[in-house]
Structure formats: structure tokens, C-alpha cells
Amino acid sequence: MKSMKNLKTIALALLVVAGTITTTAQNKKINVEKSKITWVGKKVTGQHDGTISFNSGTLVFDGKKLKGGSFEVDMTSITVKDLEAGKGKEKLEGHLKADDFFGVDKFSTSILEFKTIASKGSDIYTVTADLTIKGKTLPVTFDLAIGAGSARTAFKVNRTKYGIQYGSGSFFDNLGDKAINDDFELTVSLAY
Template sequence: MKKNLLSILFISVLTLSVFSCKDKAKEATTSEAEEVATVEATATQYTANTEASKIAWKGFKPAGEHYGTISLKEGTISTKDGKITAGSFVIDMATIVVEDIPAEEKGNANLVGHLSNADFFDVEKFPTAMFEITGVEEAEGKTLLSGNLTLKEATNNVTFPVAVTTEGDALTLVSETFTIDRTKWNVQYGSKSIFDNLGDKFINDDIELKVLLKASK
């Protein structure tokens, strides 16, 4: 009986591990900043619809997770022969929204305030972040978008899969869900890789992101 119980526990843990690995979003390939792609004179220009575009985010800690969105302030994207060639986007860090806590609850305002202060994104000092496209390539049947992400005076190049569709004068870009290591952009609060003796009070370094961009000519 004891042997059977141990076997069941082992299988349960193994199954949990498999599903945890499967569900974890892949980390974006991250490297040093690269040269930004130039806009060609013959390229088609699209302007971001900031009302319809958003970046979904999710953060993790032992006790659970928090998630929400953040908006763009402005942005443009260029295409040629239906393919992305260049673009840049300004992210409005003052638009952090928390969606897992009801807006009317005090905890919602507290979390938004904490994410906005110097512990995390220091929005007063760094009101915007920037993403500038450096290149696009096709690999293993996917479109991989690369760009320099600048946040809190740190710039790294990130690469992640996207799907791009055009219809009439409209362009839609949707990324796969991916993660970035926040400590590479000087967001260090509660990080086990930076601070010792945090126990179970740490916050995961990985932030999960999913980009939705809608733009028009």
C-alpha cells in the first residue's frame, strides 16, 4: 500500500512538472542592442491605433500571480511587399492596469502604485519605454520580430514570434506569449538572483508578455 502511494505521488509530481514546463511561455531571445532598421522611402507606413493596441503582462510569485495590460503612447510600422521592414513604438508606462484584482478594491490601487514606484518601473522618472525594430526573419515556419527594448535606461535586443495580417488599410500584429527577464532592464525588486535571504517572499524574474498591435495607413 505504501509502495503504491509513493508511486501515485511520484506520477503526480512528474505529471505536474510536465504540464508546468509545457505551460511556461518561452523566454524571448535576448542579446545586446543592435542597429535599428531604417525606414525605406518606398515602404508602406502604418500608424498605431493606441486605443486598440495593448501589451498584456503577467507576473509570478509563490503565492500566485498578477496580470493586466499596458498601452502604447504612439508608434509606426513600415512594410514592403507585405513584410515588416521597420518601426518604433513608445510604451506609456503610466497606463499600467491590473486586471486580476477588482478595480474598486484597495488592493488594485496599491498594486498599481507599487508597480509604478521606484521598486519596479519608477514611472515618474521613466514615463515611457521604447521598442525599435531591428529586423525580421522567417524560421521554422514562424515570423520572428527583433527589436531594441529600452526600459529604465537599459536597452536589450529581444526576438519573439509574431503573426501579421493586413486587410485594406489595416494591419494587425499579434505576438505569441513570451517572457523577458526583468532584471536585465534594472527591475530588481524581490529577485532571488539579486537578493539573498528572501525565502518565499521573492517575485519571479520572468515577466510574461503578449503584444497586440493594430495600425492603419
């Protein structure tokens, strides 16, 4: 009888200890082939859109709760989707990769690192992250929706804050219909 009581005591102690152990963070690497970033840049006379690829990325979870994330984007992969080859596509892609815009020869990657995360309920989180473009790091805030093996967000970035002033009416006068909006829009779909 005494050994049975000891076994129950030991079992109860193990349950208490197991209940106090916190879940360790789980790193979920994104599938860079299935994850994508689409961009839209607007100007007075219209807009252009395209894609940029990820080099890598990881979302960090504690159980089902989002706890962190970091991503590296391949800036050399900028493509224009709304123009056809031979109809200005190559010229615009070259200009976006040049020093006037993203300067990919010197700054081939951009980095996004989550800093604060607040749950809004229903698997939606408000994330403030450090975004590094052209070697300059500034905070951005966006809502991130988490699904089964996926995540999605959309937000705007003010390019002039990263030193990309080409065609900006905020810096240059008399641009007329050549003015380009300071903000560009990003829509991000992650698969992990």
C-alpha cells in the first residue's frame, strides 16, 4: 500500500512539474517558392505592379501564438508584371534596380524583423517591425493574418524615408504628370 501511495505522489508531482513547463518556441521556415511579395507603385498617370522574391524567412510561434518573425528579401529579383517584354518592362526593372531607386548592386537584400506583436484576436496580430531598405532601418506597422500554414498582410512603405526620392513631389517642384507617389504598396503571402 505504501508503494502505491508513493507512486501516486510521484505521478502527481510529475503532472505539476509538466504543467509548469512552458512551451518552447517553434520556428516555421517559409517556403520561398510558394511565398510571394507583390508591389504596386503609383504615379499621376497610372501605376505599375510586380513581384519581389524572398531569400529566406521564419515565423516564430509559442504554441499557436505568433511570437516573432524575420525575413530577407532578394532585391535583385524585382520584376514588373504590368508591362510586356520589349514594351518598357526591362527599362523599368533596370531603373528600379538602379541607385535612383533600390540600388541593388550595393543593397541586394532588404530585411524585415518583428519587434512587437499584439494579438487582435481571431489569429490576427498587429506587428511592428524594423524594415531595412538601402541600409536604412525604420519601423513599419501592419496587421498579419495567420491561417493554416499561411500568413497574409498588406501595408504601405514611404520610399522617401529610405532615401528614394526620385520623382517625388515632396522633394521636387514642377514634376507635373511625371510625379511618383511616395508610398508603394506591398501585399505579402507567406506559406510555411
